[in-house]
Amino acid sequence: MTVVSPRTGAEAVRALAKDPKAVPLxxxxxxxxxxxxxxxxxxxxxxxSRVTEWQKITVSRRSVVIGSLVTHSEIQKHPVVRTRFPLLVQACATVGAAQIQNRGTLGGNVANASPAGDSFPPLAVYEAIVHCAGPGGNRVVSIHEIFAGVKRTTLRPGELIEAIELPFPPWVPTRAVFRKVGTRAAQAISKTMFAGLLRLKKDGTVADVRLAFGSLAPTVKRLRSAERFLTGRRLDAAAAGGAAALLIDDVSPIDDVRSTRDYRLEASRNLLVRFLEGAKR
Ligand SMILES: Cc1cc2nc3c(=O)[nH]c(=O)nc-3n(C[C@H](O)[C@H](O)[C@H](O)COP(=O)(O)OP(=O)(O)OC[C@H]3O[C@@H](n4cnc5c(N)ncnc54)[C@H](O)[C@@H]3O)c2cc1C
Structure with missing residues (x-):
């Protein structure tokens, strides 16, 4: 087997350009x-593994940039990520077990594009930006644009993920929740996954809300219809029920080996209602 070990991102891109069938590890x-x-x-x-420039977490005034080779364990330990992006930290703590978290990277999670990638609902509500490097130069795409389907990305031939950027949200959430529903509490591939951020005004109406589900569809989905419905509305049981009823406008749950469509839909609606009903100023 031929193994090439580049030391920089540029070398890695060149190595892939030379052999388009080569696999990045x-x-x-x-x-x-x-x-x-x-x-x-x-x-x-x-x-x-020797591309050190992609192993760093860099904090600036507007965002945190997580190198693609940063592991799930390293994300959990980073003080700024812990404080400002706690849902990503919680998601990384549910990826497999400690051994997987110590080796598995955020870039690998995204590039693998499994519908059940645990980091994706948090990355969706934090409106992550994916930095790509390839033979045609560098470009950025939103977390939604990087996914093309089950285990398929929109990375161009020879392109690599160099980093995932998390812009600081313009508001501080009143409520922030990540939930993963699997067969077991640990080492489980999710049946449904939810991430939500919400800010209430003093009068109890919704000022800002971002909602996302993973594992329900081939790619992670933001609940744009429910978000529009909730914004400006007083958050009571009727509003929570109304938002849950809109879930299928944005995501149509799949049937597969891990779960049925009906279970996924019911569990997801319950996650959403509990998130909304738990919101207090
Ligand atoms: C036992 C077990 C349990 C698991 N449990 C979970 C779980 O609970 N939740 C979950 O989300 N995942 C889980 N996974 C999947 C996996 O651990 C994660 O997806 C992990 O983040 C992958 O990262 P990696 O660095 O190991 O990727 P790799 O295995 O090295 O690569 C994965 C894919 O991405 C490509 N790739 C890697 N890095 C880049 C890059 N920088 N640019 C472009 N392409 C790249 C590779 O070519 C490959 O196609 C589990 C895996 C195992 C074996």
Missing amino acids: AGGTDLMVGWNMGLLNGRAIVDL
């Missing part, structure tokens, strides 16, 4: 499963 937690199934036979590996 970050923590390997997804890739090694494919290897065991023979999916990598005959393909060269571009090992990213």
